[in-house]
Amino acid sequence: MPMRETDLYAPIKALLEGQGYTVKAEIGAADIVAVRGDEDPVIVELKTGFSLSLFHQAVARQAITDAVYIAVPRGTGRAFSTALAGNLALCRRLGLGLITVRLADGLAEVHCDPAPYAPRKSKPRRERLLREFARRVGDPNTGGATRRGLVTAYRQDALKCLAFLAAKDATKAAQVARATGVAKARNIMADDHYGWFHRVRTGVYAVSPKGAEAVDAYGAEIARLTVESWAPFPAEASLPAEPPPTPVASRPPLPPAGGEERPSNIARRPSSPPTTWGRGVSEADGVGVTLRVSPTPSEQMRKTTEA
Secondary structure, X not given: OOOOHHHHXXXXXXXXXXXXXXXXEEEOOEEEEEEOOOOOOEEEEEOOOOOHHHHHHHHHHOOOOOOEEEXXXXXXXXXXXXXXXXXXXXXXXXXXXEEEEEOOOOEEEEEEOOOOOOOOOOHHHHHHHHHHHHHOOOOOOOOOOOOOOOOOHHHHHHHHHHXXXXXXXXXXXXXXXXXXXXXXXXXXXXXXXXXOEEEEEOOEEEEOHHHHHHHHHOHHHHHHHHHHOOOOOOOOOOOOOOOOOOOOOOOOOOOOOOOOOXXXXXXXXXXXXXXXXXXXXXXXXXXXXXXXXXXXXHHHHHHHHHO
């Protein structure tokens, strides 16, 4: 016997009457209306399953009251659990309540009550989204495509490693990381999620047979990555040439042995009079200090005459 909306009425009426409501069916456009004292009326819309028209009806009833519920039969299995979770989130966003009815024993269960929607932002999910956006090179996918075969930033990094190994054969992971700019090249090749790599020995990887097929399958993407994110791999990684050393200024040549001394273009400065050191007394505080005493002109003249 096919399921009908009327099969939901008795369990929901019993649920509401147990909370002190007076319940009547088919009042105006509403399937169920419940009233308790001076409170706002409660409206319940019935359907045999989740549908867009059910939500349209419920949203239209919100023009009458904020207390609007939708009610559906409770199913079994994973498919219904997934549908319930998704539609429960939609009900909360729309400010609707949700009731399910287990027809086998008439159990009515309230999953959420009508309430203003207060979304909670997920900072980790936001950062994960922006990180993937920043890492992805170009726009390799088409909007609306299925998840299978999508080119993610992780797949692009794996393709860079694959293209390098296809051109160079077995290579150390550290060299692959330096040449491609993929910092996690070792982890990508070791984890080998796509089956493109095989380990020749510790730290050395090469292309697997499945990887060789991927080179052909993703040829266009590899060519685009080469243009947009990294230059073609060099035959041998080499450091830039160092600039030549700056020449040191040459010293003036020494005079030849036994020959005339070459004239110097540096003017000779007159020798300053010798400075003598003596013991004196500071006039400020009478403390003994060492003073530098310069010869007087008469003393300098006397020393010149004696010489």
